Amino acid sequence: MYSVEVRDAVRDHLLGGAINDSTIVGAAVTGSQALGGGDQWSDIDLAFGVDGPLETTMHRWTELIYREFAAVHHWDLPYGSAIYRVFLLPDALEVDIAFMPAAEFRPRGPSWRTVFGHPAPRVDAPTPSRRDLTGLAWHHALHARVCIRRSRWWQAEQWIGSLRGHVLALAGLRLGRAAAHLLPADVTAPLTATLVRSLDEAELTRALGAATAALVAELGLVDRELAGRLANILGDPPRRLGQ
Incomplete structure (x- = not known):
């Protein structure tokens, strides 16, 4: 099982890579840790705004995560114009990265902390009736x-x-x-x-x-x-x- 220190180091490494990626124009921490919540069992949730084809950036980042963190498996969850790529690392750490078009880089709810970039106004998911x-x-x-x-x-x-x-x-x-x-x-x-x-x-x-x-x-x-x-x-x- 991963430690808090390992999880935070992986998250910071990924965010540093996003800053240096010319196709990523915005990044945010989402999920339970976005607003100071979470605990030692929380995973990593990030959102990237992508300038250009999502697939190209996703492919490059997938290769990076397998190469640098020895990912075991990944799968995709499409949501509107975004694709959430979910990775499993060997120490049972889950890394969720939402890749979304630059124009759609925006919060989908309150759990969002912008790291860099200029997100569009928040749009909440519709509440079921x-x-x-x-x-x-x-x-x-x-x-x-x-x-x-x-x-x-x-x-x-x-x-x-x-x-x-x-x-x-x-x-x-x-x-x-x-x-x-x-x-x-x-x-x-x-x-x-x-x-x-x-x-x-x-x-x-x-x-x-x-x-x-x-x-x-x-x-x-x-x-x-x-x-x-x-x-x-x-x-x-x-x-x-x-x-």
Whole structure:
């Protein structure tokens, strides 16, 4: 496992390389460390504004990181006009670098500290709507029920976990808190019962019932009528095929 000193040295080396790269017109620290947060387990999150084709600069930087830090693997996450290239180093240090066109070099949220360059005005990612989160939640509850009926235990477990995530997202939207770890215990504690402890019909049915109850309770805090309508439908316990 990497040390704080090693992580910071890698970050500073990368930022120094960015300053000396003529195609990089701006750099920023993003993520948990941007505003003085983070801890000893935080990884490296950077954003580079690129003048010219992204692929050319990304290819050169990929070769650099493999050569100088012996990277083990990398993968890409496109997001709008940016591409986040995510590297894994041998000591389990993750390095995320967002390569974006120079004109699009800008914060996508509050976690941003400009190192050099002139970022465009901040644009926050759109907040998911309560309607969409609610729809996804009841969709996942129904699919979990069907998977239990079909004896597809692993699929059922995945749907239940996703349902729990959307209940947390709905609570975060209600309380104005984006991350689940910022939610109060009275919101998160009841969701412990939604964790699946084994892959069998009885346990999956129990966990789904707890997750459905949590969804209905959360919705009931803002829309009691809708919560009641969904409770009437989602409260039907799953039965296996042939029953």
